[in-house]
Amino acid sequence: MPRLKNYLPSYRKHKQSGQAIVTLTGRDFLLGPYGTEASHRQYDRLIAEWLNRGRQPLLEADAGVTVAELSARYWTYSKAKYVRRGQATAEQFKIKTALRHLLRLYEDHPASEFAPRHLKVVRQAMIDAGWARKYINQQVGVLVRLFKWGVTEGLLPPAVHAALALIDGLRRGETAAREKPRIRPVDDATVSATLPFLSPTVRAMVELQRATGMRPGELCTLRPCDLDRTNDVWEYLPADHKTAHRDQDRRVCIGPRGQDILRPFLLRPADAYCFSPIESADWHRTLRHEARKTPLSCGHVPGSHRKRRPKRVPRERYDVASYRRAIHRACDKAFAPPADIADDLAALANWRSDHRWSPHRLRHSMGTQVRKEFSLEHSKAVLGHASLNTTGIYSELDHLRAVEVARRIG
Numbered sequence: 364m365p366r367l368k369n370y371l372p373s374y375r376k377h378k379q380s381g382q383a384i385v386t387l388t389g390r391d392f393l394l395g396p397y398g399t400e401a402s403h404r405q406y407d408r409l410i411a412e413w414l415n416r417g418r419q420p421l422l423e424a425d426a427g428v429t430v431a432e433l434s435a436r437y438w439t440y441s442k443a444k445y446v447r448r449g450q451a452t453a454e455q456f457k458i459k460t461a462l463r464h465l466l467r468l469y470e471d472h473p474a475s476e477f478a479p480r481h482l483k484v485v486r487q488a489m490i491d492a493g494w495a496r497k498y499i500n501q502q503v504g505v506l507v508r509l510f511k512w513g514v515t516e517g518l519l520p521p522a523v524h525a526a527l528a529l530i531d532g533l534r535r536g537e538t539a540a541r542e543k544p545r546i547r548p549v550d551d552a553t554v555s556a557t558l559p560f561l562s563p564t565v566r567a568m569v570e571l572q573r574a575t576g577m578r579p580g581e582l583c584t585l586r587p588c589d590l591d592r593t594n595d596v597w598e599y600l601p602a603d604h605k606t607a608h609r610d611q612d613r614r615v616c617i618g619p620r621g622q623d624i625l626r627p628f629l630l631r632p633a634d635a636y637c638f639s640p641i642e643s644a645d646w647h648r649t650l651r652h653e654a655r656k657t658p659l660s661c662g663h664v665p666g667s668h669r670k671r672r673p674k675r676v677p678r679e680r681y682d683v684a685s686y687r688r689a690i691h692r693a694c695d696k697a698f699a700p701p702a703d704i705a706d707d708l709a710a711l712a713n714w715r716s717d718h719r720w721s722p723h724r725l726r727h728s729m730g731t732q733v734r735k736e737f738s739l740e741h742s743k744a745v746l747g748h749a750s751l752n753t754t755g756i757y758s759e760l761d762h763l764r765a766v767e768v769a770r771r772i773g
Contacts, residue, residue, distance in 0.1 A: 371410060372385050372386055372387055372410070372413075373385070374394075374402075374403070374406045376397045377391075377393065377397070380393065381396065381397060382394060382395060382396060382397055382402070383395060383396070383397040383398070383399075383402040383403075383405075383406065385406055385409060385410070387409060387410075387413050388413070388418070392409055394406050394409075417436070417439040417440060417443070427473055427475075428473070428474045428475065428513070428518050428519070429470070429471055429472065429473060429474060430465060430466065430469045430470060430471070430472050430473075430474050430477060431466060431470045431471065432474070433474040433509065433510075433513050433518060433519070434462050434465065434466060434509065436513075436516070436518075437458075437509050437512055437513070438458065438459070438462070440512065441454070441455055441458050442455065445458075447603055450682075457501065457502065457505055458505055458509075460502065461502040461503075461505040461506055461509075462506075462509075464485050464488045464489055464492070465485050465506055465509075467488075468481075468484060468485055468488060469481060469485070474510070474513060474518070474519055474523070475519050475520060475523060477510065477523060477527070478526060478527075479526055479527055479529065479530050482503065482506060482507075482527055482530060483530070485503075485506065486499060486503055486533075489502060489503075489540075490538065490539055490540045493541065494540065494541075495540065495541055495542065495543035496533045496535065496538060496540040496541065496542055496543070497543060498543070499533055499540055500532040500533055503530070503532070506527075507524070507527050507528055507530075510523050510524045510527055511524045511528075546723065546724060546727055547724065547727065548724060548727040548728035548730075548731050549720040549724040549725060549727075549728055550728075551728075553720060554569065554573065554720070554725070556697050556698070557569075557690065557693045557694055557697045557720075558570075558693075559697070560692075560693035560694075560696040560697050561689065561690070561693045562642075562643040562646045562647065562689070563642075563643075563646060564628075564638050564639065564640075564642050564643045564646070565638075565643060565681075565686070565689045565690070565693075567624050567625070567627075567628065567638070568582055568583075568638050568681070568686065568722075569690070569722070569725065570624050571617075571621055571624045571625055572722060572725045572726070572729075573725055573728070573729065574617070574618070574620045574621040574624065575599075575615050575616070575617055575621050575729070575745075576725070576726050576729030576730060576733070576745050576746055577599070577615045577726075577747075578605060578723075578726065578747075579683045579686055579687070579722045579723060579726075580605065580682075580683050581599070581601045581613070581615065582638070582686070582722075583636075583638065583680055583681045583682055583683060583686055584601060584602065584603070584636065584680065585599060585601075585625075585636065585637045585638065586602075586633065586634055586635060586636055586637060587629045587631065587632075587633045587634075587635070587637065588633040588634050589601060589602060590617075590629075595619075596616050596617065596618055597616070597617040597621075597622055597625075598614050598615070598616060598617070599614070599615035599616075599617060600612075600613070600614055600615075601613050601615070613747050614747075615747070616745070625637065635679075636679055636680035638680065638681055639677070639679060639680060639681075640677040640678055640679075640680070640681055640685060641677040641678075641679070643677070643689070644677045652665055683722075686722055687721050687722055690719075690720065690721065690722060691715075691719045691721075694715075694718055694719045694720065695715060695718075695719070698718035700714045700715070701714075726746065729745065729746070730742045730745070730746050733745050
């Protein structure tokens, strides 16, 4: 019979010494005289530590843990921590990407001897790979947290993390790392030109996000049961959101404009997602059927020419990535590239990059509009930020006020 995955190593007697013994991941631990209360306490402690480490071997700080072993343990820990609604979060992808260069350069290096000069070598590899400066600083922070976790787990001496934490981040103009353009608000004319090429479901998602400024992830997980419709202004209380782990509440206020957009999508079970890719797929299928030129008496009967086991099937709700891809496909149709660059792959990629916009830019647009018409504090409340500094990133400065000052006294 196969060994059970959830079994616990047994407490047993070591015949040669008469002591109690337990074997954890191939290593024997003597617990003291067999049958004594002290040996049972020792057994319970070792089992608890072993389970807390994800059933990994129990190692001490001086046991010569390599960077590869430390990374493997941290990855096991991360897969259990960075999960939301049963799915991996973006933090898992950041960790996996950051570990790529670290393991390529220092896989067999002792983790206790990993110094700032080694981390700078890894950072230079990220620069050579063409990563942006801010992204490199984020990834270096991931690696510093990796060694901090190793210290808290007793695998590394505290001096390792203390030394790595002293490294300053890369600054603009002082490094060869490329600078990524700042995310700017998307203008209404660009959004309006894209809307006709979106399915009714995605079009409603875009218009609702324009009206509320909610995060794309919050929009994708909207359900009728998450809405409080008792007052004239509806309140959306996401079951899970970006800052939930910090015990912060998130309330999205939906006014008359957003209510009119959302109302047709509430005619479904209370726990069903409002915006479903299945409905978009049905809409696209209907369009193809209406554009059919072959008579129904010839060719395939509608619904008969489908794969029995397709590799890709629509899910019950959009996620941030599929929502973004739907918008990008519409942008490619709304802003078709010139015919003279159709065969130039590099020029075509640059054209699409310049004429595509992502749903997160709608949030920047909302923050800028609220800041301009009301105040920075109002923008902070609408966007759901804990700090005004974060809101300042999402809302562009109102240069019209500076222009007015220049007209009067400049």
